[in-house]
Amino acid sequence: ALLRQARIADRQAASVSRPPEGSKKERRDRPMGRLFLTSLAPATGTIYCCKHCDSHxxxxxxxxxxxxxxxxxxxYLFDKVVNVVAGESEDDRMMTTGLHTVRDIFCVACGAILGWKYVSAFxxxxxxxxxxxxxxxCKIHSGGGGPPNRIQLWAEHDARISSSEDDDQGAV
Structure with a gap:
C-alpha cells in the first residue's frame, strides 16, 4: 500500500512540471514533417484498421x-500496433483489475482516440x-486487407472544405 501511494505521489509531482495542454511549448515539441504510415501485408493475416480513416x-x-x-x-488487448501515437499525459485509472497508469493512443492519420497503452500496473x-x-x-474494424484509400480520403476532405466554404458565402 505504501509503494502504491509513493508511485501515485511521484506521478502527481511529475505531472505538475508538464506544460499545460495547448501551450506554445507543447506545440513546439511535436514533430513536424511528412506523415508516413505503415501498411500491413494482407497475406500475413486479418488486419484491424481505424474505423474513421482505414489506416492499418x-x-x-x-x-x-x-x-x-x-x-x-x-x-482487445494487443501486443503490437502501428500507426498510433500515445498522448503525452499519463493517467492513473482504476479499472476492474486494479489501478493502472495508462496513456491514451490516437490514430496518426486522423487523430481519433482508439484506446490506451498500459504504462504500469500496480x-x-x-x-x-x-x-x-x-x-x-467500436473504433476499429477488421478486414480491408489493402492499404488505406488516401485518394478517397482527400476527396472527402476537399468536399467537406468546399461545402463549408459554400455555407460561408451564403451567410451575410
Missing part, C-alpha cells in the same frame, strides 16, 4: 485477449499488460 493498426495474430471491456463495450499479477495496447472494438 494491427494483425489479428497480435491479439493477446478479446476479454477486455471499455466504457463503449468490448476491447498489482503484480497485472504487470503482463505493461507496454501492451487496448484498442476499443
Amino acid at each position: 493498426l494491427a494483425y489479428a495474430q497480435h491479439i493477446i485477449s478479446k476479454m477486455f471491456r471499455c466504457k463503449h463495450g468490448k476491447a 498489482e503484480k499479477d497485472q504487470r503482463y499488460k505493461e507496454g501492451k495496447f487496448i484498442l476499443e472494438r
